[in-house]
Amino acid sequence: MTTIFEALRESHERQRDLCDKLVETHGDTTERHEIFTALKHELYAHSVAEDRYLYIPLMFNDTGLDISRHALAEHHEMDELVEKLEQTEFSNTGWLAIAKQLADVVRHHLKEEEHGFFQQAGKILNDSEKEKLAKKYLNEYEKYLAEA
Numbered sequence: 001m002t003t004i005f006e007a008l009r010e011s012h013e014r015q016r017d018l019c020d021k022l023v024e025t026h027g028d029t030t031e032r033h034e035i036f037t038a039l040k041h042e043l044y045a046h047s048v049a050e051d052r053y054l055y056i057p058l059m060f061n062d063t064g065l066d067i068s069r070h071a072l073a074e075h076h077e078m079d080e081l082v083e084k085l086e087q088t089e090f091s092n093t094g095w096l097a098i099a100k101q102l103a104d105v106v107r108h109h110l111k112e113e114e115h116g117f118f119q120q121a122g123k124i125l126n127d128s129e130k131e132k133l134a135k136k137y138l139n140e141y142e143k144y145l146a147e148a
Contacts, residue, residue, distance in 0.1 A: 003130040005118045011046045012110045019103035028091035045144035047075045053137040061124045074109040
C-alpha cells in the first residue's frame with residue numbers, strides 16, 4: 001500500500017526533473033513554454049493536494065503546526081515566483097534568473113520535506129492515516145492535473 005510520503009516523492013521527482021530542464025531552456029521557445037507550463041501545473045496540483053492531505057491534517061498537532069506553517073510559506077513563495085515568470089516576457093534575459101530562483105526554492109523545499117518534515121510527520125500519523133491520506137492526495141492531485 002502506498003503511503004502519503006511515497007506518493008509525494010513521485011511528484012517531487014517530476015518537479016526536480018522539470019526544474020532541471022527549465023533552467024536549460026533559452027529565449028521565447030516552444031520548449032521553454034511547454035516545460036514551464038508542465039512545471040506550473042505540477043507544482044499547483046502537488047501543492048493544493050499536499051496542503052489539503054498532509055499539512056492541514058498535521059496542523060491539529062503542535063509539532064505538526066510549526067512544520068506545516070513553514071512548508072506553506074514556501075509554497076506561497078513558489079506561487080509568487082511562478083506568477084513573476086508568467087508576467088515576464090519569455091525572451092527577457094531576467095526570465096532565466098527568476099526560473100533559477102524558482103528551481104532553487106523548489107529543490108530546497110523538497111529536500112527539507114524529505115529530510116526532516118516527512119520524518120516528523122511520520123511520527124504524528126499512524127500507518128492507516130498515511131495510506132488514507134495517500135489515496136486522497138493522489139485523487140486530488142490527478143484531478144488538478146487533468147483539469148490543467
